[in-house]
Amino acid sequence: MGTLVGHVAPGFGFFLIGLWHLLNQIKLHAAHPRSYTSPPWFAASRLRYAELFAIMAGCCMSVAMELFVGPSRHQPLDSDWTIPSNHLHNFEHSLISASFFTYAAFAIVLDKTLTGPKTAKTRNGLTQLIGAVAFGQQLLLFRLHSTDHMGVEGQYHLLLQAVIVVSIATTLLGIAFPRSFLISFVRSVSILFQGVWLVIMGFMLWTPSLLPKRCFLNLEEGHDVVRCHSDEALHRAKSLVNIGFSWFLILITAFSVGLYLALVKIYGDTAEYQSLTKTAGLDEEEEEEEDGGESDDVESQKKIKFGETKSFIHVGNSKNFAALDIER
Template sequence: MGTFIGHVLPGCFFFLYGLWFLVRCSFICFYRRAGVDRSGSIRLWLPFRCCRRRRRSETESGLVRLSYEGLIVIACALIGFVGELATGNWQLYVVRESATHHPYVEYIHMNKFEHATMYAFFFLVGLVTVIDSMVSFQLQFPLGIDRVSFALAYAVEGLLFFYHLDGKSGLEVRVHVLLIYAIIGCVVATLLEIVFPTSLLCVTARSFCTVLQGSWFFQIAHVLYGSSPWEETSDNSRFVVMVFCWHIFGILVGSLVLFFSVSLVAMKCCSHRVDSRNEWSDRKLEEESLMLQLQQEDNSSV
């Protein structure tokens, strides 16, 4: 990851993944306000059907549901994992001899193995998400295991980047500390999702911090490995904090525009569904009021 591409690659993953969930949160928000969607907890995956099997009974669907997002996370994590270790020749240490001819172990490519460890935990997230979505195999996972795995992956990422700062320059330390703040936001929001699985605000907060991670990875690539890397000055160290605030402001404005745009699109494309739901609700209220009126007349006659 100590290259321009090494920071852009995870930046694309986090940015697109968080953006995808912001879009989903926008649609869920619209449907909930319209009274169409009254579902419970918000899933971290969308299913698709594959692996047609012979049915054993009338109730068995014969299809295995897998997770789109989980498979994409697995693929991205494998690409990052193999890319990091392949450029380091898969070698973690070498045995050298000291001046007194005593052998000792020297660890090499530490940055690459730290980043590979991060990718390995996100691979675990994708694997857990895929297995949790395979309902046809009667797998009984604890509720919220996907969010627990996500929180663990984010926490490990923050831990690795925290100790990644040893021996770094002041500007490099500053940009990575700001990245850790975004990671902490992801951890806190994901833990809150475990406690409040139906809260749209928690999912939106996690998605927001994930997009912030991705955009800040792009900024780190530009600051440290761009065509003209920033110089090590106190003004640049202060200015990069302001740039981080601009990222937060831009993502916040973009999220509001996204929610507004999705509401307009959903209102135009799904108006018939919303209208039918509202008509059904109105008829239900009329029936309940009529029943209540009849009960009151019966009571008065008695």
């Protein structure tokens, strides 16, 4: 980070993961509204761990860029093997990438180790917890960043931290409420928003023609920082950042809800239906365990009086029907 590419590249990664989750969450909920349970990640059709492998590959590239490719000597340490001041932010950024690499790696390990329906809740919960730790690490390092974030760049990072807080909160809530579509929906949108905002930061902070009036790029400690000629120019620049964030918040909200409406129209027709001819045995017990003791199928929960079965028609048993006078 600290450059245009350093923000745009990871931002594009967050955007793709957020969009991937958003599409799959909506599709899953539209097709299975009654049995919907949000997974922490989504398996691809051809390569099951494609999402997790992509996260791991992106994190490895990020660490390599921060610690070995970016520094002029292609290693971040000083001659006495200490960390120089101008490379502190490189280590901080690489730790964020390492946290998400840990999440993806353990997601694969947990999926291979904890198999079977009885361990699904524990597996998904632990994966969500590690994801929340990764977001927490991201928030902590951005909050306590060694780089001076008091100016325009600081305003961008402050608003980014607000989005990260939403990602942390919804990830933790997803552990307790895995069947809540709204929690999963907001989490996916927040990840997508992180990506969009990082891309915007990259272009707006390191493209001279896009800088606010009376602001300029100044080389400090090995990387360019936005500075303004006066306090008035700085306050104006921060206000422009707030306005831009508000515009993108509206646009992403409209995009997400519009995408939901479009996908529900496409996949909603394939929504699952439960037969009312279930026997009063194993199927009802499985429903109670899955739904927390209460079935979502309202019709199947109705009690049939006088020993009637749950099927629509019980062939061959005329006692279940009142006599009908056809002529009348």
